[in-house]
Amino acid sequence: xxxxxxxxxxxxxxxxxxxxxxxxxxxxxxxxxxxxxxxxxxxxxxxxxxxxxxxxxxxxxxxxxxxxxxxxxxxxxxxxxxxxxxxxxxxxxxxxxxxxxxxxxxxxxxxxxxxxxxxxxxxxxxxxxxxxxxxxxxxxxxxxxxxxxxxxxxxxxxxxxxxxxxxxxxxxxxxxxxxxxxxxxxxxxxxxxxxxxxxxxxxxxxxxxxxxxxxxxxxxxxxxxxxxxxxxxxxxxxxxxxxxxxxxxxxxxxxxxxxxxxxxxxxxxxxxxxxxxxxxxxxxxxxxxxxxxxxxxxxxxxxxxxxxxxxxxxxxxxxxxxxxxxxxxxxxxxxxxxxxxxxxxxxxxxxxxxxxxxxxxxxxxxxxxxxxxxxxxxxxxxxxx
Amino acid sequence: xxxxxxxxxxxxxxxxxxxxxxxxxxxxxxxxxxxxxxxxxxxxxxxxxxxxxxxxxxxxxxxxxxxxxxxxxxxxxxxxxxxxxxxxxxxxxxxxxxxxxxxxxxxxxxxxxxxxxxxxxxxxxxxxxxxxxxxxxxxxxxxxxxxxxxxxxxxxxxxxxxxxxxxxxxxxxxxxxxxxxxxxxxxxxxxxxxxxxxxxxxxxxxxxxxxxxxxxxxxxxxxxxxxxxxxxxx
Numbered sequence: 001x002x003x004x005x006x007x008x009x010x011x012x013x014x015x016x017x018x019x020x021x022x023x024x025x026x027x028x029x030x031x032x033x034x035x036x037x038x039x040x041x042x043x044x045x046x047x048x049x050x051x052x053x054x055x056x057x058x059x060x061x062x063x064x065x066x067x068x069x070x071x072x073x074x075x076x077x078x079x080x081x082x083x084x085x086x087x088x089x090x091x092x093x094x095x096x097x098x099x100x101x102x103x104x105x106x107x108x109x110x111x112x113x114x115x116x117x118x119x120x121x122x123x124x125x126x127x128x129x130x131x132x133x134x135x136x137x138x139x140x141x142x143x144x145x146x147x148x149x150x151x152x153x154x155x156x157x158x159x160x161x162x163x164x165x166x167x168x169x170x171x172x173x174x175x176x177x178x179x180x181x182x183x184x185x186x187x188x189x190x191x192x193x194x195x196x197x198x199x200x201x202x203x204x205x206x207x208x209x210x211x212x213x214x215x216x217x218x219x220x221x222x223x224x225x226x227x228x229x230x231x232x233x234x235x236x237x238x239x240x241x242x243x244x245x246x247x248x249x250x251x252x253x254x255x256x257x258x259x260x261x262x263x264x265x266x267x268x269x270x271x272x273x274x275x276x277x278x279x280x281x282x283x284x285x286x287x288x289x290x291x292x293x294x295x296x297x298x299x300x301x302x303x304x305x306x307x308x309x310x311x312x313x314x315x316x317x318x319x320x321x322x323x324x325x326x327x328x329x330x331x332x333x334x335x336x337x338x339x340x341x342x343x344x345x346x347x348x349x350x351x352x353x354x355x356x357x358x359x360x361x362x363x364x365x366x367x368x369x370x371x372x373x374x375x376x377x378x379x380x381x382x383x384x385x
Numbered sequence: 386x387x388x389x390x391x392x393x394x395x396x397x398x399x400x401x402x403x404x405x406x407x408x409x410x411x412x413x414x415x416x417x418x419x420x421x422x423x424x425x426x427x428x429x430x431x432x433x434x435x436x437x438x439x440x441x442x443x444x445x446x447x448x449x450x451x452x453x454x455x456x457x458x459x460x461x462x463x464x465x466x467x468x469x470x471x472x473x474x475x476x477x478x479x480x481x482x483x484x485x486x487x488x489x490x491x492x493x494x495x496x497x498x499x500x501x502x503x504x505x506x507x508x509x510x511x512x513x514x515x516x517x518x519x520x521x522x523x524x525x526x527x528x529x530x531x532x533x534x535x536x537x538x539x540x541x542x543x544x545x546x547x548x549x550x551x552x553x554x555x556x557x558x559x560x561x562x563x564x565x566x567x568x569x570x571x572x573x574x575x576x577x578x579x580x581x582x583x584x585x586x587x588x589x590x591x592x593x594x595x596x597x598x599x600x601x602x603x604x605x606x607x608x609x610x611x612x613x614x615x616x617x618x619x
Contacts, residue, residue, distance in 0.1 A: 050550050073493070073549055096526055113525050117471065118552035120524045128550075144477075145405070145428055171472045172527035175451070180474070192474075197406060197427065199473040200553065202525035 026083040027242045028052050028069055028127055035125040036088050038242045043355070044084075049073045051118075051128045052085065053198055054235060056149065056217055057135020058228075064295075065217040065230035070132065081359060084238040087112045087205065090125040100176040103168060103187060105206050112239045114203035116171065131191070132198035140195065141219035147195040149219035154232040155256050156183040158209040159245050159360070165207025167237070172202070183213070195219075210244055211237040214257060231294045232257065246321045246360035251384070254287050258294065272384075288325050288382045289317050290362040305369075305378050312369040313350065314378040320353055321361035326383040331369040335377050342379065346371050400433055401589075402426070403441040406473065406483045408551070409586070412502050412570050413490035422504075422570040422582040425487055435584040442467040442558060442590045445479035455529055458537075459519060460559060467590040469556040471523055486544065486552045496548050497575025505543040505569050506533045510585060513562025518588075520544070520554050529555075535566075564588040 024045040029035055031048035040046055055070035055077060067080040093113040095104045104111045114129045115121045121128040131151070138146030158164045169181030169191060180191040180201050193199055205211060214232035221228060234257075236244060251272065259270040269276050270293075272284040279296035286293040289301040304315045318327055330342040346369055353363035369376050402424070411425025411432065424433040424440070450456055450464040459466060469484040470476050476483035488502050509518065512535075520533035532554060534541035546552055558564060569583040 050547055072489075072551070093525070101526070115525045117522050117524065117554075118546070118550060119522045119530065130551075171474055172523060172525070173472070173475055175453070175527050178474070194406075198551075201472075201474075204525070 023082065025244065026069070026078045027086050027238065028071070028078075028083055029086050029088070030121065030125050030127045031073070032122045032125050036090070038086060038088075040242050044242060047071065047078075047083075049127070051130065053130045053132035053134070054085075055132045055134050056151070056193070058137075058140065058149070058217075058219070060137075060140060063228050065228075065233065066135070067215060067217070067233040067235055069235075070134065072130075080233060080235045084210070084236040084242060084244065085114075085127055085129055086238045086242055087114065087127075087240060088125050089240060093124075098175075103166075103177070103182075103184070104204055112205045112208070116200040116202040129203060130198050130200045131193055133193050133195045134198070136195040136219075138196050139222060142222050142225075143192075143195075143220075145194050145197070147219070147222065148192050149195060149217060151181065151191045151193065151215050151217055152189045153181050153183045154214040154216045154260065156214070157212045157257070158207060159212055160209030160241055161207065164209060165205055165211065165239075167206075167211060167213050168204045169201045170204070181215075205237060205239045208239045208241060210241045211239065212244075212257075213237060231292065232260075244360045246355075249319060249321045249361055250324045251284065251287050258286075258292065284384060285382070288319055288322070288327075288384075290319060290356070290359060303378065303380055305376075312372065312376050312378075314347070314367040314369055314380075316365045316367070316380050317356070317362065318365060318380075318382075319361055320355075320363045324384050327365075328381040328383070329367045329378060330381060331372060331376060331378045333372040333376055340377075347378070399437050399439050399587075401439045401441050402433070402482065403443050404480055404482055406485065407440070408485040408487035409440060409482075409556075410486040410504050410568070410570070411490060412486075412488045412504070412572075412582075414492070414496055414572075414574065414580075416495040416574070417577060418580060420570055420572060420580040420582045421490075422568065422584045424586075425490065427485070427487075435586045438587065440482065440484075440586065440588045442469060442556075442588065443479070443481045444591050446481040446590070451527075458521075458529075458531055458534060459557060460517070464559060467558045467561075471553045471555045473553070484553065484556050486546060486554065488546050488548050488550050491548045493549050495574070496572075499548070499574040499577065500572050501545050501547045502570055502572040503543050503545045505571065506535065506538060507567040507569050507583065509535050510565040510567055512564045512566075513560040516558060516560035516562055516564060516590075518564060518566060519557040519559075521557070522552075522554050558588060558590045561590050561592050564590070 026047045027040050029048050031050045049071045051072040053070045057066045069078045069083045091112045092110050095109045114126050118128050141147035141149050156167050167183040170177040170179050179188040182189040213235050218229040255264050263269045273282050275282045277294050277296045279298040281301050283293045291297045291301045306313045329347045330344050331346040332340045332342045348368045350366040350368045353365045356362045406427035408425040411423045413421035446467045448466050450459045469482050473483045518535040521529045521531050523529050531541045532544050565587050567585045571581045573579045
């Protein structure tokens, strides 16, 4: 059965608006002398640093966590969706002897290490990559000191080689690993960190490729005792790979990036017709237009119609890597059903899609609406099997 | 973080620091010609003078030397150790200071393309019998690399760290008691002269738990005796 949805944009309702600001994706690399710097392509820029933290912030107003990479050299922060922690070839590390290291692969095999110590990191030309909660004020969450929060791995994707590789965060005690983060269910996956503080653990990836690691942050409010848990938040780790590829996507493949296993099992939450964030965009529309199904984001997803002189430009934010979606833009000069004449022959694609930085597989696409007279309306129809 | 005030020698108050995230070597720079070597409490952002501070290794820091030949530099197998671990989580679990080395207080704009900071162990001013001091880092498999070794200062007496960085090591002491150790930070800012700051640090290792409990019992008995004496006097 086909499912068709339509999103309407009317010229008379739109305020003039420019395109969203686009910035290059930062490829974060160690500033240690001798580090092999990748030759990145358009849309990317190399940023070298002596110390980068994966920094967690919490906004009490909307009870929302966010993740980013913080360059501790200057305090500048990159959104988690707009930066890549890059691992160089020097970070290839041999899995040592001992069954306690078997999680890294077979003895003598290769994994990629971000060591927890500055000295070891510099020896490997590795980004010195820590974890911090500088964006969380003291006294918000329960726990020792100024309070604590937790991180866990929700899911992992290898965008270069799907299904390949795992991610671990661990410390060593008595010669054996103590797991803090793990993309495998076989190991502990609950990393407690101090609000306002920072910490270092060793990080390991067991395969090369561009990884998108989805993390969930949580904390228990001092004020109410309520536990706040974030939606899955993405971070990119490029293991000898600086570019974020936009692989093919389907609704079924998109679901685990947005929903927990429990939510996926409940069609009232994760089904195509469900709208768990009640923003009037159901899950299929969230998927098609690159939204977050658990956060109201209707303004982001709505198409725009801009009028400039005789030009009427209909701009659509949509998924370009979907194998299960077809987009069709239609226009009409009159809206009432009795006189509306929705058709595609007044619509002409304009230019090429503009990739949305940090969100592979999504782009903005322009269409010119022509021959409509003084008034015009546009809509997009999305068809899925 | 636990900080307390105690009377030492009846002359001046000293601050005792025994837990929390503390940069034992907190290096700062006041342009154009002052280098500072202080103790920086990360949790409170307080700067403490080493001369007025006791850095205490709580009983939770007591361990036996790790197994393996790589740790032979710490002494014979079974050697007692009081440690401040490199790992924040292990430090918290043991209830001891998470000891760091920070050069973040140096503004890179002021320092420019100067040299990294070197911190050198100049001398062990005093230590208990059998008391040695070690500073070492461990890699992602727990393998150690020596940095400072009071029994072999000719080879392991210093660490070097770039500006604006933060690092953690394992700190180890081999006997109960008080250690006074003199350290010196050195570095040269861009277009400046070589600078240095020298401080004597005081570390206190608290007895291992079983001995500690015994001493506690003794202290309790003494308190009881004092109370009884006062009772008789009243």
